[in-house]
Amino acid sequence: MSAREWIGKDFYKELGVSSDATADEIKKAYRKLAKENHPDANAGNTAAENKFKAVSEAYGVLSDPSKRKEYDEARSLFGAGAGGGFGGFPGGGGAGGFDMSDLFNQAGQGQQGGFGGLGDILGGIFGRGGRGGGGAGANRPQRGADVETDVRIDFIESVKGATLPLRLSSPATCGTCGGNGAKPGTSPRTCPTCSGSGLVSRSQGAFAFSEPCQDCRGRGKIIDEPCPECGGEGVSTRTRTLTVRIPPGVKDDQRIRLAGQGEPGRGGAQAGDLYVRVHVAPDKLFGRKELDLTLTVPVDFTELALGTTLTVPTLEGKVSLKVPAGTASGRVLRVRGKGIQKRDGAQGDLLVTLEAAVPSKLDDQARAALETYAGAMKGHDPRPQITEMLEGR
Structure with a gap:
């Protein structure tokens, strides 16, 4: 362009x-x-x-x-x-x-400082050589644009990794003409007006000015018989299927880069990259904190007070977890090595949060038992600091 x-x-x-x-x-x-x-x-x-x-x-x-x-x-x-x-x-x-970049290039050469900076700005955008660049830069190859798409995976796939087929519709090198824009059996020819440079020049006083060739639109080539699929652009929208490997431990909203799978480059330049943004569906049981898995387990008050051994699930199966007597609700117990494992060998743990479950209804036997317990604990104050503050007021 x-x-x-x-x-x-x-x-x-x-x-x-x-x-x-x-x-x-x-x-x-x-x-x-x-x-x-x-x-x-x-x-x-x-x-x-x-x-x-x-x-x-x-x-x-x-x-x-x-x-x-x-x-x-x-x-x-x-x-x-x-x-x-x-x-x-x-x-x-x-x-x-x-072409203003030509003017700035010449001015920069004519005096110290000059307009060289402006020439460099234009050179960076328009594919020109900047300071000291030649007119043939109008046909300089241009890297293809990057493309982004989305995939959705479940929680287990994000932890263990997965290989997914990805169906993508995007601009790609035309398969009919191979990207040259010409109808099969024909070839683009060099523009006779600009001799393939993409620019035509003229003189005006002390300056030589150039502009994109009108006959070839600055491409340097003329296509007499355009490709029927892409209309001479060399690029067409097509659907392709790629295989994307989701690494173990990928996070929600993380991007995975597939080099060279974006839009094709112009003039033989390399293609852009494809970025796959991963969306992870939440799990019913497990949560995540970096490489650690989290799990909340409801327990009875008696299990916390007297101690017990619980059986809790992991991603691979189940483990036994010992709860010491007198454990407070909300305490987090750690199960080593049962979290997320990455390819580099890093390994997380399973963090189990114990949460006291309070029944919404009690039958007569349970109520009587709790009333007996409350009577036995009558001299015990579970909130001494608050009591002390209230009494001080």
Whole structure:
């Protein structure tokens, strides 16, 4: 994509957020729009597919702090949403436009300091060489955008790990043309106007100006017979199935990176990455605290007062747990080595919280027994500090 095309797009508007939106707001907006316009949910809907591509492109820029910074700086310099031109500079269409990075590069070479910094900003965004860069940089390969998707697993899978099939619909290298954009049996040809550089130059006084070639749209190649699948773009939306390995001990909302499985690169550049965000369903019994598993076990008052041996579940089976006499409700007992084990050998424990269970109803025999117990404990004060404070007042 040429400089003019990128600056002319309003990625913030595409995602429906303000220019000062936070990274979380941008991510939330992208995920909402991507879900609404996903090809799987809108089969045959060209408008939804185009919107899906547009929001993916916008997110690829705004989700990357360095790209977003360069994009914002360029828009500030040349005017946001300038369409065919760069703010107050010529370039609204036709031969009047020029590539500002070329001007800044030359100015930087002509005097110490110059406009080299601005040239570097433009070079970073538009794939140009920055200070000292050549005109052929218009066709510089561009790394593919990163892609994010979600999977949902149960609690046991998050603890022990799992291997899951992942069905993904996203832009990918066109399988019909192999990414060159030309109909099978044909090939793109070098643009005769720009000789494959993607730029045309002209002189005006002491300066030499260049702009993207209008005949090849800055690509350096002309496709006479576009690929019927991708329309000459070299990229098409397709559904593919990947296998993702969930490592043992993965946490809720954790991201797993699959290198090179994102959107394909342009001009032979490497593909972006795929980030799989994991959502873990809560378990009915077990909870988690880092590598430790947590379990709350209801017990009778008599078991706490007199002591007992409990049988409690673990992920692998069951264990016996000794409760000492006089144990207070809320005490946590630790069972070593029965927590989460990671691949690096780290091992957590099982933390069992004892919670006194109070019956909501008592039969006559139980009530009589408790009244007898209360009479026997009449001289015992379970809250001496509070009693002492009340008596002092």
